[in-house]
Amino acid sequence: MEKEKDALKIENDVLTIENGVLKRCKKDAVNVAIPDGVTEIGAGAFQDCSSLKSVVIPESVTKIGEGAFSGCTSLESVVIPKGVSEFGKGTFGCCESLESVVIGEGVTKIGELAFCYCSSLKSLSLPSTVTKIEKMAFEGCDAVEEIVSASASYPFSEKTHKLYRATKKSRKAILVLNAAKEKAKEVKVAEMQKEAATALLESILGEYKEEEDFVRTYRIIYNWKIIKYAIISINVANGGMDIVLPDSAAAKWKKTLPALLAFSRSCTDSAEVRKYAVDNGFKDASRKLLYSEKGVVSFCHKSAVNVVIPNRVRKIGVLGNCNSLKSIVIPSSVTEFEQFAFQGSKSLEYITFGGTASQWKAVKKGENWNKDVPAKTVKCTDGEVEI
Numbered sequence: 001m002e003k004e005k006d007a008l009k010i011e012n013d014v015l016t017i018e019n020g021v022l023k024r025c026k027k028d029a030v031n032v033a034i035p036d037g038v039t040e041i042g043a044g045a046f047q048d049c050s051s052l053k054s055v056v057i058p059e060s061v062t063k064i065g066e067g068a069f070s071g072c073t074s075l076e077s078v079v080i081p082k083g084v085s086e087f088g089k090g091t092f093g094c095c096e097s098l099e100s101v102v103i104g105e106g107v108t109k110i111g112e113l114a115f116c117y118c119s120s121l122k123s124l125s126l127p128s129t130v131t132k133i134e135k136m137a138f139e140g141c142d143a144v145e146e147i148v149s150a151s152a153s154y155p156f157s158e159k160t161h162k163l164y165r166a167t168k169k170s171r172k173a174i175l176v177l178n179a180a181k182e183k184a185k186e187v188k189v190a191e192m193q194k195e196a197a198t199a200l201l202e203s204i205l206g207e208y209k210e211e212e213d214f215v216r217t218y219r220i221i222y223n224w225k226i227i228k229y230a231i232i233s234i235n236v237a238n239g240g241m242d243i244v245l246p247d248s249a250a251a252k253w254k255k256t257l258p259a260l261l262a263f264s265r266s267c268t269d270s271a272e273v274r275k276y277a278v279d280n281g282f283k284d285a286s287r288k289l290l291y292s293e294k295g296v297v298s299f300c301h302k303s304a305v306n307v308v309i310p311n312r313v314r315k316i317g318v319l320g321n322c323n324s325l326k327s328i329v330i331p332s333s334v335t336e337f338e339q340f341a342f343q344g345s346k347s348l349e350y351i352t353f354g355g356t357a358s359q360w361k362a363v364k365k366g367e368n369w370n371k372d373v374p375a376k377t378v379k380c381t382d383g384e385v386e387i
Contacts, residue, residue, distance in 0.1 A: 017045045030074075036060050041068045043088065050074060053097075059083045059104075064091055066111075073097060082106035082127075089113055096120060105129055110137045119143060126151050194228065197247035201230055204257055215261065217245075218303050231285045233305035234261070234277075238379070239270035239327030239350045240306040241277055242285035256280050270327065270350070274308065284308055300325065309334065316341050323347060332359055339366035342373050351387075352379045360385055 017038060030051050034041070036058040043065030046052060052072045057064075059081040066088035069075060075095045080087065082104035090113040092098060100123040101115065109132045115121060117140035124138075128150040138144075201217060208215050217232045229246045245253050260280060264273050278284070286308045291299035297309060298317035308329040309316070315336045319325075321344030328348065332355030342348060353360045357380045370387060377384045 017041045030054075032056070034058055034061070039063070041065060043067055044070070047071055057081055057084075064088065066090055067093065070094055077101070080104055080107055085109070087111055087114060090116065093117060099123065101125070103127055103130070108132065110134065112136060113139065116140055122146065124148070126154060128152065130154060194247050197230065197245070197250040200250050200254055201232075201245065204254070204261075208261065214265065216305075229288075231288070231303070232257075234264045234273060235305065235326065236264055236270050236273055237268040239329070239352065240264075241270065241274045241308070242289065242304060242306045243277055243282040244285045244288060253282070256282070270306070271352075274329075286310065318343065319345065321345070326350065327352070330354065334363060336364040337366055337369040339368055340371055341366065341369045343368065343371040346372050346374065348373045349375050350379070351375050351377075354381065356380055356382045357385045 017034070017040070031054045032046070032052060033056045037060050038058060039060055040063045041057070041061060044067045045065065046055070046069050047067050048071035049069075050071070050073050052069075053074045053076055055069070055075065055078065057079065060083060061081055062083045062085065064080075064084055064087040067090045068087075069078070070090050070093040072092075072095050074097050075092075076097050077100045078092065078098065080101070080103045084104070084107055086107065086109035088111045091111060092101075093113050093116045095115075095118050097120055098115070098118045099120050101118075101121065102125045103110070105127040106129055107127060108129050110130065112134040114134070114137045116136055116138070118138075119140060120143055121138075121141045122143055123146045124144060126147070126149040130149075130151040131153045133154060205215060205217070213235060215232060215234050217230050219227045219230055228248065229244050231242055232245055233242045234240045245257070260277055260282065263276050267273050267276075274284070285304075287310065289301040289304040289307060290297055290309070292310070292313060295312060295314040296317055297313050297315070297319070300307060300319040300322045302320075302322060303324055304322055305324050306327045307325060309331055311331045312333050313331060314333055315338070316330070316334060317338045318340055319342060322342075323344065323346060325345045325348050327350035329352045332353070360378055360380050373387075375387065377386055
């Protein structure tokens with residue numbers, strides 16, 4: 001072995017790094033490159049080498065002994081090559097600066113206390129070949145933020161919590177299962193579902209193509225995410241209803257949607273349409289089109305046509321230029337409108353209130369709450385009231 005500045009060179013003819021041969025090395029080993037051809041790193045070989053920051057382990061290595069790198073307090077990252085099938089007790093224990101670990105395909109077992117008290121460990125990658133993680137292997141690894149696992153034995157499932165237990169996590173980590181592969185699969189499945197559902201919906205709506213005032217469909221985009229549902233707006237006299245059609249449930253609504261459309265076409269009461277839709281398993285789209293928090297509705301998606309405000313909402317904030325909004329149903333729980341609440345809602349013709357006329361009059365209405373709104377009356381439970 002030869003010493004260089006900040007490095008320790010191991011001769012190419014070395015096949016085994018013997019037990020404890022570099023134990024407690026100080027300044028001699030900052031960066032170590034183990035030559036190709038070494039097959040075994042003995043127990044405690046680099047134990048307590050406090051200056052060791054990086055080590056390159058070649059694929060020729062098949063065995064790493066107990067405590068081989070334990071106490072290497074400056075070691076920052078490590079890649080276990082695919083030739084190693086397992087590594088022993090406490091191999092990287094107490095490497096308090098170790099931030100990332102990548103374990104190569106071929107490793108089947110992670111030994112007891114293998115990474116115990118690696119208090120800076122943030123990223124861990126496990127191969128598909130891992131079938132056993134022994135007790136306390138990740139004890140004290142409380143800084144873990146990302147775990148990538150391809151192991152069927154240790155899936156990072158929020159349902160099984162198997163790896164939560166293995167890592168002794170006390171808080172939720174960011175879990176990534178086969179990150180890139182799974183994401184690509186999810187995108188592909190979502191696109192296939194969307195394509196199939198869109199084609200099916202178009203075939204069902206074929207006979208209504210000339211009746212855009214009666215029915216239309218659209219998809220909304222939030223944060224550039226793939227939307228796995230369509231929203232269909234059914235318009236009848238005095239309003240209508242916007243309903244959710246999940247792509248994944250296309251086989252179900254294929255059977256029920258035609259009947260809903262036929263019923264709606266012959267119906268003149270929007271309340272009856274909503275009741276029929278709910279009774280037949282359709283979901284109101286309002287929750288997807290509205291943003292509400294602590295009893296206050298403060299946003300309405302610009303594509304919304306017929307909105308039903310959920311019960312228990314007590315205040316309607318500024319909904320914000322809902323140009324497509326045609327009808328709105330307001331529950332009796334609402335007691336206040338903010339200033340300019342419906343400003344820009346230039347298509348809003350029908351307002352229904354779930355309480356009496358006297359309750360409507362008692363609602364606190366901010367200045368210009370109905371600015372730009374064409375509706376002239378509000379339908380209450382005991383009659384209509386002029387705005």
